[in-house]
Amino acid sequence: MKLKNTLGFAIGSLIAATSFGALAQGQGAVEIEGFAKKEQFDSARNFKNNGNLFGGSVGYFLTDDVELRLGYDEVHNVRADNGRNIKGANTALDALYHFNNPGDMLRPYVSAGFSDQSIGQNESGRNRSTFANVGGGAKLYFTENFYARAGVEAQYNIDQGDTEWAPSVGIGVNFGGGSKPAAAPVPAPAEVCSDSDNDGVCDNVDKCPDTPANVTVDADGCPAVAEVVRVELDVKFDFDKSVVKPNSYGDIKNLADFMKQYPSTTTTVEGHTDSVGPDAYNQKLSERRANAVKQVLTNQYGVESSRVQSVGYGESRPVADNKTEAGRAVNRRVEAQVEAQGK
Structure with a gap:
């Protein structure tokens, strides 16, 4: 494949990907990247200068943190000692492990994998080598979907026994991860007959x-x-925290006592955040908050785990103005309610 065709495909894919509206960076997301490398060839190669490599890659997130990436690049601007041009190409398959959480602005990573290189001089055949690659770097997400990457790889030539280095930079797009939870259906108003x-x-x-x-x-x-009795729960959280504060334990105990009084009841614990930070990060934060309250209900106050579900809605359901600090404090919450027919 010619370089211009490779870059054309990558650029076209980047443009097409912007039409996807799904949440990025989580499990099931796809990353498409265009990159450039500066390969530091081993002296055994007898090249006058190091190589400029240009190409693209496609990655798929098997989990929120683990990505499987397939890359292709072509070698340019390399000359042998005899002055001849060196041309070649690399195909690589790597696994990347990302740190931090999906939706964070900065996600460092480490990588490992294998690559196949076919390189040689005009009129003198080609050399084909298999490399074992290890590397590391970081991705900086400007938005949920667009990022820049910088990293470096160590490439061990399994066939020849030498090691080369390749620092790289790239820009890419991330799309197609897990979708946001659907809004809970609104029950139809009850009919009254006469x-x-x-x-x-x-x-x-x-x-x-x-x-x-x-x-x-x-x-x-x-x-x-029959008369309906109800108990409601509203637990507030500090900014960017999912730890239940001591002053909320009494309210959670009241809910637990009510559920023990009416053993056929169940509840759904709903987590929410304010609008500060990326939407994907807030989604995970809301899930952690809901799960924290569920753990207090079940582990500390003895409500059966099967009777308590937890769900996070991120920043999608504010009850106050996120433009003010007071409003954001109200939105950082976990809610639950239980209804039963009075005895």
């Missing part, structure tokens, strides 16, 4: 069926509804 002829059954059967004679009815002839 008993206009006072015969003890509902008249508007289109809305609800006739009430049997042996069932207690209300003034409208509909089944009497």
Whole structure:
């Protein structure tokens, strides 16, 4: 593949990727990058100068931190001692482990893998070598989707026994990771049926069926509804923290006591954040907050784990103005509620 075709494909992919609206950087995300390397050839190569390598790569995140990357580049501006041009290409398969969390602005990484290099002089054949690669670097995310990368690789030539170095820089796009949780459905308002002829059954059967004679009815002839009792929980968190504060334990215990009083009840613990920071990071933070409250309910106050679900909504459901500090403090919360029919 010619260099201009390789770069054209990479640039086209970068442009196309901007049309994807899914959350980036998490498990299932794809990264497409164009890069340049400066390979420091071993002296055994008998080259007059080091090589400029240009190419592209495609990576897939197997987990939030582990990426499998396939790369291709071509060698330029290298001359042998006899003055002939050196041309060649590299194909590499590497695994990258990223530090920090998806959505963080800076994500350092380490890498390891293998590459195949075919390189040689005009009119004198080609040399093909297999390399074992190890490296490291960092990615700087300007937005959720666009980043710049700088790193360095050590390349051990398995066939010849020498080691070469290749510092590199690149720019890329990240798209297609896990989607945000769907908003909870809003329940439809309850229908109320009436008993206009006072015969003890509902008249508007289109809305609800006739009430049997042996069932207690209300003034409208509909089944009497038992009193509903409810307890609500609202736990606040410090900025960028997911640790439950001591002054919230009493409220969590009240919820636990209520659930023990009504053993058939269940609840969903919902985590939220303010709008400071990348959306992907806030999503993970909200999940950690919800899970922290769940752990207090189950581990400390004895509510069965199967009765408590936890979910994070990131910054998507503010209840106050995120433009003010007071509003952001209100939005850094975990909410839960439990309803039961009164005894």
